Amino acid sequence: MNFSTSEIAQLRADTPGTAQCNHLNNAGAALMPAPVVDTMCEHFRLEARIGGYEASAQEAERCNAVYGSIARLIGAQQREIALVENATVAWQMAFHALAFEPGDRILTARSEYGANYVSYLQKARQTGAKIEIIPDRADGATDPAALEAMIDDRVKLIAITHIPTNGGLINPAEEIGAVARKHGIPYLLDACQTAGQMPVDVEKLGCDFLSVTGRKFMRGPRGTGFLYVRESWLDHLEPPFIDHFSAEWTSTDGYTLRNDAGRFENWENAYALRLGLGVAAEYALDIGLERIQVRAFALADELRAGLNQISGIQVHDLGSARCAIVSFAHDTIPAESFKLAAADSDVNISISSASSTRLDTEARNLPDLVRVSPHYYNTEEEIAQFLDVVKAACLNG
Numbered sequence: 001m002n003f004s005t006s007e008i009a010q011l012r013a014d015t016p017g018t019a020q021c022n023h024l025n026n027a028g029a030a031l032m033p034a035p036v037v038d039t040m041c042e043h044f045r046l047e048a049r050i051g052g053y054e055a056s057a058q059e060a061e062r063c064n065a066v067y068g069s070i071a072r073l074i075g076a077q078q079r080e081i082a083l084v085e086n087a088t089v090a091w092q093m094a095f096h097a098l099a100f101e102p103g104d105r106i107l108t109a110r111s112e113y114g115a116n117y118v119s120y121l122q123k124a125r126q127t128g129a130k131i132e133i134i135p136d137r138a139d140g141a142t143d144p145a146a147l148e149a150m151i152d153d154r155v156k157l158i159a160i161t162h163i164p165t166n167g168g169l170i171n172p173a174e175e176i177g178a179v180a181r182k183h184g185i186p187y188l189l190d191a192c193q194t195a196g197q198m199p200v201d202v203e204k205l206g207c208d209f210l211s212v213t214g215r216k217f218m219r220g221p222r223g224t225g226f227l228y229v230r231e232s233w234l235d236h237l238e239p240p241f242i243d244h245f246s247a248e249w250t251s252t253d254g255y256t257l258r259n260d261a262g263r264f265e266n267w268e269n270a271y272a273l274r275l276g277l278g279v280a281a282e283y284a285l286d287i288g289l290e291r292i293q294v295r296a297f298a299l300a301d302e303l304r305a306g307l308n309q310i311s312g313i314q315v316h317d318l319g320s321a322r323c324a325i326v327s328f329a330h331d332t333i334p335a336e337s338f339k340l341a342a343a344d345s346d347v348n349i350s351i352s353s354a355s356s357t358r359l360d361t362e363a364r365n366l367p368d369l370v371r372v373s374p375h376y377y378n379t380e381e382e383i384a385q386f387l388d389v390v391k392a393a394c395l396n397g
């Protein structure tokens, strides 16, 4: 593969969790590298020693540099980044800032994430906007040509998930962005599972808003995320709620919103976690997102190839090019049994159930799926170990 054996050994030495378990749940929360953990611990200790406000003041430059690291990770400008507590908050800040009227159309994909979809449902109830699903191509990915055919002047938002939570699909986010750009329609992209797994470039994607979490393939801490807001929106997009950080209270009855994406943040923040997120972004950039993608995808392909050899197993990943999320089910053995068998061997995996991607689950009549998500720091041996667990679980029925 595209990393030398010694480099993988070094990366694993830098990742204490790899000595404890075979972590194949990077789509849930990846193992953090030591520099991320050390940075956070140092800041917590500083807070304990000199006080929380004093610590963030002392480390103001480093705290500020986190915006630059995130901006570099996605090809944005620093002022287009809001640091928030997770991907859902990031997504909601953008979505609920947009206005909808009765009959307005929200176009989304069959693989849309549950948290986003219930927000569409709520918005539809509250405003009379309509939710419509963009048809899929034959390979199961969202079809940009079908999207183009749906466009009229009632379309007020195109919002899709780039890499859905429940499998290997990579939606053609760039082609969808080209349709959105051509017609001047706001485009909100959920890149929660994308960042850290493969390169993300907001200019190429053509999105207006992009939401990401820190803990998944980015290898940052839990409780972190960010929102990208395209510069051209920054001077007129009113956040759904504000405080005296996002907007200065400038007169008794007036306020002035910040002129950067900070208008989507609020005053109190977990500075230690933010610093950890910044280090995670730099760590991924130093390794190189193209290289990360090649190795993580190759490990996932190896896993799919192995699963395809096991009688009774069906791999359920959609799309022509597949990412590092592998989903499968057995004809008779429930997903939970594989998870328990894996846990017995210190292998971490997870289960995707209907509520996270209900439209897709129902359309394909899927059972709960076993979700296995390697990252670049995993090894071929770990993939083989998990395949052995699956084979043994199948034999035991």
Ligand SMILES: Cc1ncc(COP(=O)(O)O)c(C=O)c1O
Residues within 6 Å of the ligand: 027, 086, 087, 088, 089, 113, 115, 161, 163, 164, 165, 190, 192, 193, 212, 213, 214, 225
């Ligand atoms: C595709 C996708 N979008 C959004 C989210 C929500 O992320 P968070 O839990 O950080 O809000 C997830 C989490 O699993 C996800 O997989």
